[in-house]
Amino acid sequence: MNQTIETMLAHRSIRAFKDEPLTDDQVFTLVKAAQSASTSSYIQAYSIIGVKDQEKKKKLAKLAGEQSYVETNGHFFVFCADYHRHHAAAEMHGTTVTETTQTTEKFMVGLIDASLAAQNASVAAESMGLGICYIGGIRNALEEVSDLLNLPNYVVPLFGLCVGYPDQAPDVKPRLPLKNIYHVDEYEQNTDVFKESLREYDQTISAYYGERTGGQRTAGWSSLMANKLTTPVRTYMKKFLENKGFPLK
């Protein structure tokens, strides 16, 4: 087990940071690490917005659902899928790429590229002793986020990333059993085996929460998910993407 893997296995999201900004050098190192991730056919279909303006951070914290750590942290990034520069490149060479960037395939590429980059930034930050927390909450209000950061067409904010000096020390949260998430040669075909591994996980999670809440919260993972996913959220997404130049054809 080397240091890099130890860092990964020790990951837990940090939701309370010291009010101590990262230096520009630290920020640039994280961006360089992000850029070193693989990218589909060299397409580099993402951008990163670093938010330093305190008013903007305050607004983003509110839009993300009153998450104070979006406002108070060492640095706040917004990762975006981005084909704006590919449209600029096409313009420079007298051609058009609109038909291509409108496809579902290319939207997927943008999401994957941005996520690979973000995870490099996250692991790099943790390797420097910093803590991180992804903020999917910005997807509550992408229209507003997009306006706030003056994002042009073909740029879609996907998630935020808080980075900073941790001001708390939460435990690592147990993940799904390996046999539930990892399959060899084909997906587990036996529904009983599959559900059994979920039940096993439920017991782990129930004990985990029970211990941390003095027995007040004891739901397993499957009931958490069943409850959480009963009602759709962010149903404006399709329309928003269409307006941003991504009709997902």
Added chain:
Amino acid sequence: MNQTIETMLAHRSIRAFKDEPLTDDQVFTLVKAAQSASTSSYIQAYSIIGVKDQEKKKKLAKLAGEQSYVETNGHFFVFCADYHRHHAAAEMHGTTVTETTQTTEKFMVGLIDASLAAQNASVAAESMGLGICYIGGIRNALEEVSDLLNLPNYVVPLFGLCVGYPDQAPDVKPRLPLKNIYHVDEYEQNTDVFKESLREYDQTISAYYGERTGGQRTAGWSSLMANKLTTPVRTYMKKFLENKGFPLK
């Protein structure tokens, strides 16, 4: 600069591996590292298929566009967005999550979750002295890949990941200039500045290719992209996703 960040900055895709399989211990370490990545609201909306069957690897190599390194490597993973277990969880608790998993938002979450996990596996592999290469080429034929791995509904293969002992030592490929990919507080509004940074990058890439091909190939990044993106590919994607339970509502 610590070892983890050095590993990231030294990343380049490996497309020739020694024919030496990873041990189960190595594979499980990579999966554990993958699982340690952040996940949206604990949803863990992905699965990983490890392909060991040599016939299946051969077929996947062909489907991905005759990429021999899909067949010959230390281990081949396929990362999938996965809501199959959430449907099983709902069934266990007498409810349904179909309306939710059909949304564009939840499809995005699956892609992001799977990608964060994959990038952890990649960096973990490189930290162990192994090489990696993402295989977007499997998206040439997701119907066939899906059949080959017996993937149930609500499971979408996104990309492959070759891991193994490198049998080549390619150079690191230069990324976009930082000022083109990283913006502070708002996206660069000045189109001239934006295009200037693309032209600067074009010169870097032109020199990079020129040096490696004895001057035979000297295209810059913007013309590569403008050419590449003129014609849409994988236009069956929308229909495939719909059939797999993801109508992207």
